[in-house]
Amino acid sequence: MDQLHLQNQLCFPLYALSRQMTALYRPYLDKLDLTYPQYLVMLLLWQHERLSIKEIGCELWLDSGTLTPLLKRMEETGLVSRVRCLQDERIVHVQLTKDGKLLQKKAIGIPDHIFSELSISNSQLKSLKKELSDILRKLEKK
């Protein structure tokens, strides 16, 4: 019966910490008029010139039901443009506008702020990140 105690679940601290982490980002992201999932999309687009919705979804593990309206909001706020591919009209390419590219300058300090607020060692951070990513990779194969 102990297995059904909240304190014995892995899932719960994962769920709670995930939400608290996005709460930690919120004050910084509010200044950029970004939500946390939108910030993740921006991270991807600062790395890759152009991505399809499908590709963004694969990276972030999100489906079109989430991404389509999210990207439309980001288009409305002027951060990205959405262009249907000419060669294959099923595909929508997403890329940053000039404003979207410029926003990177304002975001540059965020990871350091978050890291200092977490007050854990760099090595613990890395090992934790690796553990979580390993589990994630295992689940991916199913």
Added chain:
Amino acid sequence: MDQLHLQNQLCFPLYALSRQMTALYRPYLDKLDLTYPQYLVMLLLWQHERLSIKEIGCELWLDSGTLTPLLKRMEETGLVSRVRCLQDERIVHVQLTKDGKLLQKKAIGIPDHIFSELSISNSQLKSLKKELSDILRKLEKK
């Protein structure tokens, strides 16, 4: 600039794994007509006879804007009853109905199923849970 790469963020695997974990629970919870946050509420109420919404919120780190409608849905499906406290009418007490108590029998196997699907060692599970809980506790103080 590397700090702004998706792969270098702790927050992202945390966010993605948290969602994948609830996806792992979904098939089992569907059979009980529960969502994942509802399951967390049930875990609490299987442990504690009666809790106020405030107390549930403290345990799960959720506010009334989330819990009020969630608990109303659970009341509609007949799992819990919501009773305003007579001594202090600001407080709403939540407790299980007979059906709610009986549902524990059907849930008893879930943690084992999840554990086996995760295919990680018991010791890794425990240390990971501890690490996450420690960080969570640190954030709590702010």
Added chain:
DNA sequence: TTTTTATTAATTGTGCACAATCTAATTTTG
């Protein structure tokens, strides 16, 4: 005791998440 301040829920509004379904375009097969 009246006034002020705290606390507890409920409400409203926005933005995810995700299942399920649909449409249109492309690829594969026969």
Added chain:
DNA sequence: CAAAATTAGATTGTGCACAATTAATAAAAA
């Protein structure tokens, strides 16, 4: 080629999350 299957994205509907506001009650202070 034409029919069938697959793929990419959009749409719809439900259920969280959470900020901000409101209402009701209780406790504390003047």
